[in-house]
Amino acid sequence: MLARARTSGRLAAAVTAAVLAVPTLVACSGGAETPAEEGTSPEEVLAEASTQLAETSGVDLTLSTSKLPEGVSGIAKAAGTVTDAPAFDGTITVVFAGQTVDVPVIAVDDTVYAQLPFTNGAWDKVNPKEYGAPDPSGLVGEDGFAGLLTLTESPEAGESVRGGADNSEILTTYSGTVPGDAMDAVIPSSAGDSFDVEWQVTDEGELRKATLTGVFYPHTDPMTYTVDFADYGTEKQISKP
Numbered sequence: 001m002l003a004r005a006r007t008s009g010r011l012a013a014a015v016t017a018a019v020l021a022v023p024t025l026v027a028c029s030g031g032a033e034t035p036a037e038e039g040t041s042p043e044e045v046l047a048e049a050s051t052q053l054a055e056t057s058g059v060d061l062t063l064s065t066s067k068l069p070e071g072v073s074g075i076a077k078a079a080g081t082v083t084d085a086p087a088f089d090g091t092i093t094v095v096f097a098g099q100t101v102d103v104p105v106i107a108v109d110d111t112v113y114a115q116l117p118f119t120n121g122a123w124d125k126v127n128p129k130e131y132g133a134p135d136p137s138g139l140v141g142e143d144g145f146a147g148l149l150t151l152t153e154s155p156e157a158g159e160s161v162r163g164g165a166d167n168s169e170i171l172t173t174y175s176g177t178v179p180g181d182a183m184d185a186v187i188p189s190s191a192g193d194s195f196d197v198e199w200q201v202t203d204e205g206e207l208r209k210a211t212l213t214g215v216f217y218p219h220t221d222p223m224t225y226t227v228d229f230a231d232y233g234t235e236k237q238i239s240k241p
Contacts, residue, residue, distance in 0.1 A: 042155035050149035058083040058234035069220035086137040087238035107137040123241040
């Protein structure tokens, strides 16, 4: 029983560190024009997308990867609602020592709470600064994905496609790179000097999907995280647990 308790304690501690280290299709439109072709530059499109993301009352965010590098303990998925309070309410899926654990997380009033494994459902207050991690409530703000949009270097417009509900939206992909120190502010385990990014933006200027590729964990091969954004304008009251 003592050995099991020690193992559970080590797992809970490691999951705490991993959770705080986060800080996350369509048919062809048939010749739809991209905003760039209509006279708007990629930089202007990404700036507008950044503004809309930063100013929305709330948005549902899902970050995920199909596979973490072998032997890596880290974030496989994060899903929740981010509001302009700012606040976050969601669940982070952590892979540690071959085990997958879902950890409920609430961040509000500059404080982060997590329901860690083996704590009988108790909420623990955790300090992201101790782990060099951001408050998850800031993931869509100027220090989060809204900031990354404007820091995209040499963005280029790609093909436009139809998507969204009933294929009613026109989505255009913008590709470029972001510097490693900028990505580090969003996903603190990031170890690469530069990351390839693809932003999928609606004709209304809302960011729908981000695809981020690079070295997210030290001494590993490049991998990809995708981030989906939905339900702009969501209003949700998030309180401390």
